[in-house]
Amino acid sequence: MDNGWSYEQKTLISELIQGMDFAKQLRVHLTSAPSTETRDVLMQGILSSYEKALLILKWRGPMPQSQPVVAVSGIPESPLSVNGSPRSDDFEKGIGDHLQNRDISKKRKMMPKWTDQVRINPENGLEGPHDDGYSWRKYGQKDILGATYPRSYYRCTYRNTQNCWATKQVQRSDEDPTVFEITYRGTHTCGNLGPSVPAPVSPEKQEQTQINHQNNQHQQLQQQQSQEMLAKFRAGLRVDTNDLDSNEIAYYPFSFPSASVGFLQIEHCNSSTLTNVNSSLFGSFSSPFLSPSTPESSYFSMHQANDSGQAHNVQPLESDPTEIISTNTSSTNSPIVDLDFSLDQVGIDPNFPFDTSFFP
DNA sequence: CTGATTTGACCGGT
DNA sequence: ACCGGTCAAATCAG
Numbered sequence: 272m273d274n275g276w277s278y279e280q281k282t283l284i285s286e287l288i289q290g291m292d293f294a295k296q297l298r299v300h301l302t303s304a305p306s307t308e309t310r311d312v313l314m315q316g317i318l319s320s321y322e323k324a325l326l327i328l329k330w331r332g333p334m335p336q337s338q339p340v341v342a343v344s345g346i347p348e349s350p351l352s353v354n355g356s357p358r359s360d361d362f363e364k365g366i367g368d369h370l371q372n373r374d375i376s377k378k379r380k381m382m383p384k385w386t387d388q389v390r391i392n393p394e395n396g397l398e399g400p401h402d403d404g405y406s407w408r409k410y411g412q413k414d415i416l417g418a419t420y421p422r423s424y425y426r427c428t429y430r431n432t433q434n435c436w437a438t439k440q441v442q443r444s445d446e447d448p449t450v451f452e453i454t455y456r457g458t459h460t461c462g463n464l465g466p467s468v469p470a471p472v473s474p475e476k477q478e479q480t481q482i483n484h485q486n487n488q489h490q491q492l493q494q495q496q497s498q499e500m501l502a503k504f505r506a507g508l509r510v511d512t513n514d515l516d517s518n519e520i521a522y523y524p525f526s527f528p529s530a531s532v533g534f535l536q537i538e539h540c541n542s543s544t545l546t547n548v549n550s551s552l553f554g555s556f557s558s559p560f561l562s563p564s565t566p567e568s569s570y571f572s573m574h575q576a577n578d579s580g581q582a583h584n585v586q587p588l589e590s591d592p593t594e595i596i597s598t599n600t601s602s603t604n605s606p607i608v609d610l611d612f613s614l615d616q617v618g619i620d621p622n623f624p625f626d627t628s629f630f631p
Numbered sequence: 632c633t634g635a636t637t638t639g640a641c642c643g644g645t
Numbered sequence: 646a647c648c649g650g651t652c653a654a655a656t657c658a659g
Contacts, residue, residue: 410650410651410652411650411651411652416648416649424651
């Protein structure tokens with residue numbers, strides 16, 4: 272077991288250290304005379320380091336030996352398909368269905384869960400899709416007691432083909448119809464992120480994203496802009512993490528909605544422990560956030576948790592953009608490396624989440 | 632034809 | 646029994 276680790280561990284550590292290093296540099300630069308360029312470079316460095324590190328962390332989860340561990344939040348692997356054929360379309364229809372489903376539903380409850388709020392731009396909100404970089408398939412809609420608007424249920428398009436159990440729910444807010452509360456559950460184990468950071472790939476994603484296909488060239492620019500926003504956003508992001516698992520570092524890979532994000536709340540549904548941790552979070556977002564499809568269709572409403580004041584209300588929408596906001600579906604995604612995001616839940620002070628001494 | 636959405640039925644938890 | 650979540654047949658869209 273350890274053997275398999277050491278190389279990864281080294282890389283991991285070095286990436287994290289590097290990230291921290293970048294961060295420190297950035298700090299220096301911020302306090303002194305900041306050049307935007309340097310900042311960007313450093314930011315890039317940080318992002319990329321953390322991404323790599325997190326990828327390593329994530330990907331070593333579903334390894335053969337440690338199957339049940341699945342470090343990332345206990346993704347429910349299907350007993351039949353975990354090792355076996357990816358084409359397990361049929362297994363759910365099998366006779367043992369019910370038992371399996373029960374199992375799955377239990378596991379599902381243990382999946383990490385986080386909510387964020389997306390505000391759509393009233394002007395073009397109706398047209399502006401909410402592209403979080405993943406491909407979702409709607410599987411249900413329900414009227415929820417006490418809620419004005421129905422709740423929509425989505426699951427990863429590649430659930431069957433790639434055994435990816437990520438789901439999300441989209442609920443339009445009662446008070447502010449321009450706000451959508453999106454609850455993500457489970458992490459993507461598929462490698463089907465849309466536009467991704469290092470490679471400007473996956474134009475299909477953007478095309479399906481209708482309106483915004485004046486990109487390609489915009490892409491880079493927008494990426495930069497997004498990155499800046501990202502930086503700001505990160506600075507202000509506050510996540511409540513409930514029920515964290517015993518581990519000191521819990522990472523929550525998630526796709527970050529590229530649209531406007533209000534506050535984001537993560538809770539981990541854990542069976543046993545009831546540890547309440549309330550800490551600021553360092554989210555390492557990548558591609559979805561940088562998705563070119565978004566900054567135009569919606570704008571940021573960065574309220575921090577403290578900042579409770581709801582942003583200015585805008586005129587309500589006429590029709591329900593729920594679908595728009597949360598579907599992304601008909602696309603054919605190129606199988607790109609899954610760069611989803613992870614949140615490192617570690618107490619963070621301005622200095623950074625990781626202490627070098629943490630590592631062996 | 633294939634794949635996505637719709638929508639009523641069904642199921643499990645409370 | 647109620648409610649939220651999911652399934653799956655029917656329907657729609659490309």
